[in-house]
Amino acid sequence: MGRMRLIQHKKEAYWFYSVLSRLYDKFVNPLFWTVPMREAALDLAELEMGGLEVLDVGAGTGFTTAGIIARAPDTQITMIDQSPHQLARSRARFALTPCERVLGDAEDLPFADESFDRWVSAGSIEYWPEPQRAMNEAHRVLKRGGLALLIGPLRPEHPVARRLADTWMLFPEEHEYREWMENAGFVDLRTRILAAPWETESTSRYAIALAGTKTEQSAPAMLVGAKRENANERMTPVRAARFAARFGVGSLAGAAFVPIGAALMLRSKLRERA
Numbered sequence: 153m154g155r156m157r158l159i160q161h162k163k164e165a166y167w168f169y170s171v172l173s174r175l176y177d178k179f180v181n182p183l184f185w186t187v188p189m190r191e192a193a194l195d196l197a198e199l200e201m202g203g204l205e206v207l208d209v210g211a212g213t214g215f216t217t218a219g220i221i222a223r224a225p226d227t228q229i230t231m232i233d234q235s236p237h238q239l240a241r242s243r244a245r246f247a248l249t250p251c252e253r254v255l256g257d258a259e260d261l262p263f264a265d266e267s268f269d270r271w272v273s274a275g276s277i278e279y280w281p282e283p284q285r286a287m288n289e290a291h292r293v294l295k296r297g298g299l300a301l302l303i304g305p306l307r308p309e310h311p312v313a314r315r316l317a318d319t320w321m322l323f324p325e326e327h328e329y330r331e332w333m334e335n336a337g338f339v340d341l342r343t344r345i346l347a348a349p350w351e352t353e354s355t356s357r358y359a360i361a362l363a364g365t366k367t368e369q370s371a372p373a374m375l376v377g378a379k380r381e382n383a384n385e386r387m388t389p390v391r392a393a394r395f396a397a398r399f400g401v402g403s404l405a406g407a408a409f410v411p412i413g414a415a416l417m418l419r420s421k422l423r424e425r426a
């Protein structure tokens with residue numbers, strides 16, 4: 153298992169979103185995860201056949217869920233997130249009224265085997281201590297013939313952004329995404345590289361969407377041992393001190409991305425006008 157990043161922990165992510173959820177829809181999402189990106193990613197999910205049961209993991213305030221509903225209004229969507237603050241904010245989106253909301257962990261899904269036709273997760277993997285465990289769970293809860301769509305950032309190429317990202321959260325390489333999907337038992341992987349919202353060049357490798365299928369034959373190839381972290385566990389004083397340090401420095405590293413994103417977005421808008 154690779155080195156853990158400062159906010160790549162459940163408790164840290166929980167508290168991070170207790171603050172960030174107030175700003176998320178207005179100031180964070182529009183900079184880093186836009187409608188065109190979402191739509192390009194959702195194209196891989198094959199939602200249009202309708203009548204599907206969809207699980208949205210790390211659904212947050214429901215930006216991706218809203219994209220799913222807009223494409224396929226008769227889908228039955230369950231939103232799961234470990235942050236009550238994020239899920240509470242999702243209630244502001246009227247279109248999501250019929251969705252079920254569940255408080256829970258991507259790495260330990262509280263659902264029976266083979267419950268869903270689609271498993272979708274956008275921008276949540278960054279916080280998962282054990283992505284392999286979460287993808288094994290995706291495979292377990294999907295029906296045979298079901299499809300998983302995993303969306304997340306790619307490790308930045310720019311040295312400064314790379315340093316910040318490596319300190320802050322999990323920004324995996326493309327091959328790591330593929331390995332987690334394949335090790336979980338998914339086959340026939342389809343990928344789409346997403347450009348950064350502030351880039352016009354098609355060479356920009358900002359994020360990735362990967363879809364994979366659970367077939368009649370596929371079984372999880374890699375088993376994982378005991379769960380490494382639980383957001384609800386009581387903290388020892390040593391763990392509490394580590395938490396406070398990681399949370400403080402990690403939040404600062406995270407906050408640094410916002411002005412960088414805003415500046416890049418402004419530059420791209422000015423270039424468009426020129």
Ligand SMILES: C[S@@+](CC[C@H](N)C(=O)[O-])C[C@H]1O[C@@H](n2cnc3c(N)ncnc32)[C@H](O)[C@@H]1O
Pocket residue numbers: 162165166169181185209210211212213214215216217232233234235238256257258259273274275276279280
């Ligand atoms: C960047 S937001 C993405 C929200 C949403 N998917 C979207 O498209 O806007 C990441 C979300 O993942 C959630 N999250 C982080 N770790 C999680 C875990 N282990 N289990 C469930 N949700 C988690 C956070 O609480 C947060 O709401």
